[in-house]
Amino acid sequence: MRTKTQLLKVENAGIRFGGLKAVSGVNLELLQGELVGLIGPNGAGKTTFFNLLTGVYVPTEGTISLAGEKLNGNKPYKITKKGISRTFQNIRLFGELSVLDNVKVAYHSLAKHSIFSSIFRLPSHFSGEREMEERAIEFLKIFKLDNVQHEMAKNLPYGQQRRLEIARALAANPKLLLLDEPAAGMNPQETDELMNLIALIREKFSLTILLIEHDMNLVMGVCERIYVLDHGQLIADGTPEEIRNNPKVIEAYLGEEVS
Amino acid sequence: MKKLNNAKGFWGSVVLAVVFAVVVQFLINGGTLNPFYVNALFSIGINIILAASLHLIIGITGQFSIGHSGFLAVGAYVSAIITMKLGLPFPVAILAAGAAAAVAGLVIGVPTLRLRGDYLAIATLGFAEIMRIVFLNIDYVGGASGMTVSHLITWPWLIACVAITIIIIVNFTNSTHGRACISIRENEIAADAMGINTTYYKVMAFVIGAFFAGVAGALHAHNFYIIQPTNFGFLKSFDILIFVVLGGLGSMSGAVLAAILLTIISTFLANYPEVRMVIYSLVLIAMMLFRPQGLMGTKEITSFFKLGKSAQGGSQDANKNTVA
């Protein structure tokens, strides 16, 4: 059985841009090991909410804490080090770096060798780089990307780019992984593969995952719980079954099929 | 295995550089190279240092700084004060020039590197102008008429500085720290999300780049007999910028090659300065229109040699593992 300790706690979080409340009063809890979906119509504030969690935006109200530690006001790179890692809706790989180097960048915070030792090529530089390289190659094997490790990221086909982005996010060793529309632009077969991959990494890395997705089949298929965001506010949460039958949710989607 | 090749390539380059340095020294001593060529050689060396240092800021880290002459000026004046006013030896001047420029880089970098793209460009340009105007108004360093400086530069000092600059910048680039900088160039938001302290690395690249620009300033001052604020205007920054752009943003060997090539060309066009500038500007425009990635793109010269060997393994790997 999974432990039921609380990992992420969001209390009354929100942000306003000028007079506009983009997200407000969001209360959300994730337990260790959960796979939770975040859905909502276009412009509901889902990605903005991710940006709040990852420190890209600083919340103007409320608190966000990870495993009891308050995150508000931390810079994104610090939040990543504390254990939240993400992918982006519009893929943001390091295009001119190789697949291997993309993953190595995520290992950067683990590097033990200083700038000084790299500049003067001290032994710690070589051991540190070697360790990173070995880990990165091992890691790429899990994602079946080891055969393209020397390709430039920008030259990968779309599906592999999505996979690489997830791999890179995982390499940063998160406790909580945020996936922003991982299936966007994928065909049904690729989406199936993605679902298997998500299930696999969750087992393997004992992760907690929060997932934004438009593909209802995917969300309803893999998520244990679902939160629904509309106009920057949470309007519902519950199991897929409850969400499917929630009149508020159906109204928010205004005729869009929820099943 | 790769590390072994890596080390072999590195020591190979060092041996080659030493052989080259000794041969040139003999040519200078023997009088085979007349002063005109020796002078051109010194200019090439100084420009290589400038190109390499700006390459780290623009090519690797992607921070579009067009005020590099500001650091050059700081280095030149500080070194000149140290040798001419304080009477200390030349090596001290070189180090102090680098350190002073690095401090200037830190002071200007911390606030301005939060800016993006064209705003950063304008801010760095403004910084260089401020430095020029400051030196123009300090009587201690001669104001507009400048300072006379002894010709202390020698071939061993020059080639040592060039080699150290290249080795340090290449070593920095080919490490996790260099990758952090490249990731900022490629996508700053993603780099941040991957745990890279983007501000720290931008400032670091800026400071290292400024340090070597300062070193180049020391060599420059002790090569040209006189330094004046007008030597360090926008045009000087532009001269350095064109090395990096023409060579290929992100390619060290491209920047170095462009520095060599353009220094030779401008030496021959020294008597026709406006023709030189017209040609430069046309080349720059044509380059952006037809080959915006520069001569080399982000590739290094070594990747062309290794291409055949590692055809199956993927060629991109080659350019990331070269040391010198």
Added chain:
Amino acid sequence: MEQLIQQLVNGISLGSIYALIALGYTMVYGIVKLINFAHGDVFMVGAFIGFYSITVLHLGFFPALLISMVACAIFGVLIERIAYKPLRNATRIAALITAIGVSLFIEYGTIYIRGAQPEAYPSNIVPLKSLEIFGVKISGQSILILAVSLCLMIILQFIVHKTKIGKAMRAVSHDQDAAKLMGINVNNTISATFAIGSALAGAAGVVFGMYYTKIEPLMGIIPGLKAFVAAVLGGIGIIPGAMAGGLLLGVIEALVSAAGGSLFRDAVAFVVLILILIFRPAGLFGKNVREKV
């Protein structure tokens, strides 16, 4: 006190020239997000066209001003069509480098053609009387500069807000793709923006010549950079911001000179620039916009 007011008047005259140039920067930036480095050189070309119109063609001030404006408008459109248009989808850095290249090409092309020697602007072309108000002498040139700048800015406001092309310009700067979908000819609108901005720079060149009586091929660099600072100060892309920024910068410079820092006058603009970029990067009139993630 009189001294101070005198300096203020000088500052406003100079500032209105900055404002005229800054308008071109700001309009072009607003519409294509490019710092048109060559803009300062269009200003220089405008000054020379005005000079030759007066000395060679023996025209009066106003015909010379008009010719200079028209010629600069055409020149600006040519620059845009030849150098910038092919780069519209290129990276910002590529466009910026091109702009620097164009700027240097105009400067050194001019030197190549006519040499680097300066020319003395005929200052007696318009019969100007100076005005004395409460003991403060306002020179005729100052009045002329103010009058010309003010008229041009009013005309510009009219064009931008009341005419079809002005509406198109605002639409394109707001959202280029949407404007295209609404049937606006984006290419022509961008060209029109360059034409208007360059015409203003041409006018600024002529009045600058009248005021400082000396022109030379590299004269555009420093006023160009300062005008850009003025545009950033007011909030780049915002037309009233450029006017206010220009005037403010002129006044600041004059006050620094008055306070005894005339040697550092040229540095002031850049200090202002760095300060504004650090503390209020959107400018005095601008709103902060975040990059979309």
